[in-house]
Amino acid sequence: MFKTITGKSVRGVALASATSAALFAASAADAVEIEYWQYFFDARVTAMEQLIENFQAANPDITVTMTHFPYADYRTKVAAAVPAGEGPDVVQLFYGWLNDYKEAQLIQPLPADTFPAAEIDEAFFPMVQAMKEGDRYWALPTAVRSLALFYNERLFEEAGIDGPPETLDELVETAAALTKRDGAGNITQVGITAGMTAQDHHWWREGLIRQFGGEPYVDDYQTVNYNSDAGKAALGFYTDLFMGDDAVSAVGFMDEPQAAFKAGRAGMHIDGSFRIGSLNNTRGLKWGVTELPATADGAQSNYSSYWVNAITTKAEGEKYDAAVKFMQYITSDEAMQIWLDVVGELPAKPSVGLTEENAQNEVFGPFIRGLEYAHTTKFVNESAQRQLMVEMIERMTLQDMPLEESLAIAAEAEQKILDAAYKE
Amino acid sequence: MYRNLTIKQKQIVWAWAFLAIPVLFYGVIRFYPTGNAFLISFQNWNLLGDRTWAGLENYRELWNDPVFWQVFRNTFAYLLIGTPVSLVISFVIAYHLDKTRFMHGFLRMLYFLPFMTSAVAMAWVWRWFYQPVPIGLFNNLLASVGLSQVAFLNSTTNALPSVLAPAVWAGLGFQVIIFMAGLRAIPVSYYEAARIDGVGWWTQLTQITLPLLRPTLVFIVVFSSIGFLRIFDHVFNMTTNNPGGPLNSTKPLVLMIYDTAFNGFNMGYAAAQTVVLFTILLIVSLLQLWILRSD
Structure with a gap:
């Protein structure tokens, strides 16, 4: 009897303390x-x-x-x-x-x-x-x-183009129709903006190279693989936009690609979805957006x-x-x-x-x-890797280096950055 | 206890009491981080993980880095072009401004104004001046008279002088003021004596003015040299999209340090570059003090 009572009271105490513990826990949970x-x-x-x-x-x-x-x-x-x-x-x-x-x-x-x-x-x-x-x-x-192609609807209308380009060939044609020059041949309006400092290095890496049949990196992005025929073709396509006499673009035109597009001096512009907000706030700009152009046989690729x-x-x-x-x-x-x-x-x-x-x-x-159809590059140091693309173009435009040579230097330098990061 | 001290000891206590704040400040804000930077230069650290010892690896990497040598050359180009050019221009302005009475204060203010302007704002305005057609001021002027465009910033040869020009201009006001103070400090009696002897202005300049300006010259040379060796804001703001570009042709050491540390998060390598910059600054300053030392 006594034992039972003790047992009961022990249980009671245990129960009471359990309840208060639960209460305490609950009040603590309140405060998480x-x-x-x-x-x-x-x-x-x-x-x-x-x-x-x-x-x-x-x-x-x-x-x-x-x-x-x-x-x-x-x-x-x-x-x-x-x-x-x-x-x-x-x-x-x-x-x-x-x-x-x-x-x-x-x-x-x-x-x-x-x-x-x-x-x-x-x-x-x-x-x-x-x-x-x-x-x-x-x-x-x-x-x-992800990336997409922005286009200026007013300039399209003015040039008599009915819609945004769907393939890369159409892109070049459309851009040519939108390019304007002054009497001395200086470009005063670009068909499409260009510059690796903005989003173009992503377009080139994950977009163009794959569309031209290549793969920019292998081994889970630990090995550079763009010093290939596809890489050369993609770089050739890209640099043709702003090199040569019939250029439809200029690197550094109006300082920044997005500035040129916002100011209505660029017909087309490749940029990320994060640009939408600032374009919406630009007075007097009427713009549309469409998917990145595909190749003639329909190959598409994007960066995310x-x-x-x-x-x-x-x-x-x-x-x-x-x-x-x-x-x-x-x-x-x-x-x-x-x-x-x-x-x-x-x-x-x-x-x-x-x-x-x-x-x-x-x-x-x-x-x-x-x-x-987007791919995500596994960067180890995005700004350093972008810088290599910028310099790859500069060697060609400012120092007249042949495409193959400049591409090889970039690939080698980027591999060095990757090796240094992954050896640790 | 304080009461038992002699007057001399009390003075020392008071002196240290007042000195404590700057000493503490310099210790914590200057010397401790400097010492730490030396330490980090022998380590590998990405800001997130643990620091690991690297020995001399960072310095070896620096020695073998072609970009570093390019940057090294650029840094000295800024120094060797910037200092003499700004020195000559500011002296010429100060020399003539000193003789001008008409609107003297107003002119002096005009020269000093750029020094007070934010380097960032100035760099961006000049960046706009340098743009190609259709927005750049200079190139639009050239195009309007039928001349071909000049690639100011988008050129491996023109970019460095183009970036340097506004930096020289910005520092000019300060140097002009210092020079004018130096010129005013030369006793007029020397010039009067020279005129009585029928001495020409060139002789006055080289025999009286310049020798007596030596302390001023030493100060300005050392001060502006350190400034040009540490150039950063102008370069960074005029080339933000491609910092130090094109092809590193405008990149000074400070920008490389910044880039290594806060884009590459390679703190050890950045600290090694900082140590090199520190050493250069020290050597250049000591060298100039020695060359221009007063007899």
Whole structure:
């Protein structure tokens, strides 16, 4: 009897403490606060505020605080904060940085049960697989970007061209019709903008080279492969646009390609989906956009890049669980649609991107359709690798170096950058 | 305890109390990072991971890097063209401005104005001046009189002088003011004596003015040399799309350091370049002080 009572009371105490522990846990869960970091870009911040609001409404026990920095300080701040236990739980990174963050143990892989690789492979556009290692994903994007051909409708009308070019040959013809010169032969309006400093190096790498039958890199982007016939043909096509007497473009025309297009001095311009916003705000510019031109036999290729979200190693315990939930939300269909509407960046899943409404949208459509045949270059140092393309062109235009030689120098130099990065 | 000190010791305590702030400031803000930079130059570090020892590897890489030698030449081109040109122009202006009474203050203000203008704004305006037809000011002028265009920035030979010109112009006002102060400090009696002896202006210039300007000259030469060796804002802003281009023909050492550190995230290699820049600055400054030392 006595024993029983004791037993009962012990159980009672245990129960009571369990209840209070549960209560305590619940109140602690109330206070779960996770931090999200991204770089500052007006529309991205607005979109994220909306996403956080929706997420918090659905998960009242989690609070998400967003911190943003100027792009220039972003990487440094993350690197300093995470090891000190001060930084974000969920962080936004450029896909090209993933390796560095992984190796520095600043981020942890996504849990395989909530983010099963097989399902993600299926649900997302294929280029996202660059974020996969074995059967786990390290990070996932909310939105992606691709390239398309912008064209100036007023200039098209003025030159009597009825529609944007669909093939590369048509592109050259159309550009020729749009090019204007003054009495001395100086170009005063270009048919199409050119310059490796902008997006053209992506167009050349992942677009033109593949369309001319080549493959820019092999061994999972560890070996340069464009010093080939396809590479030469692609470079020849590209440089013909601005070299020679019948040039339809000029490198450095009006300082920057996008400036020339905005000012209405360029008939066509290849750029990313992120340009839409600033073109929309340009007074007096009437523009359209279409998919990148295909080859005569219909070969298409595009380049895509993206920013991803990842969970940092700082997130542990309940914060980790909250971070996983937040990741689930910001990679959901709903989040992607919001991101598209607010920022203008493309959904990372066909289920959102290829809805009838989005894919046929006259502005976003060409970009979204481009995603289906887009490739993502695995850069190790994007600015250094772009610089090599810039110099490849400069050697030809400023120093009259033959195409083959300049291409070979670029390929060799880029291989050196890749080797240095992958040997570590 | 303080009470037991002698007056002399109290003075020392007070002196150190006042010195503590600048000493601390220099220690933490200047000397510690400088020492750290020397340390990093012997390490590999990508800003994210751990620092690992590299020994002399960064310096060896630098020695074998053709871009570094190009950049090295550029840096000295900025120095060897920029310093004498700005020195001569600013002296000529100061010499004549000193003799001008008409609107003296206004003219002086006009020369000083560029020095106060933001280098970034100035670089962008000049970048626009240099553009090809149809927007560039200079090329539009050339085209309107039927001359062919000049590739100012888009040329491996013209780009460096084109970038240097606004940098020289920007620094001119400061040098003019310093020169004028130096000229005013020369006693008028020397010139009066010279005139009584019937000496011409050339002799006055070479025998009185220039020798007595030596301290001013030393200051301006050292100051502007360091400025040109560290040139960055003009180059970076005039060539943002292709920093230091075309084909590295305008890239100074500071820009290479910036690029290595904050685009390549190769902090060890960047620190090694910084050490080299530090050494160059030190040698050039000491050399100039020695050459122009007062007798």
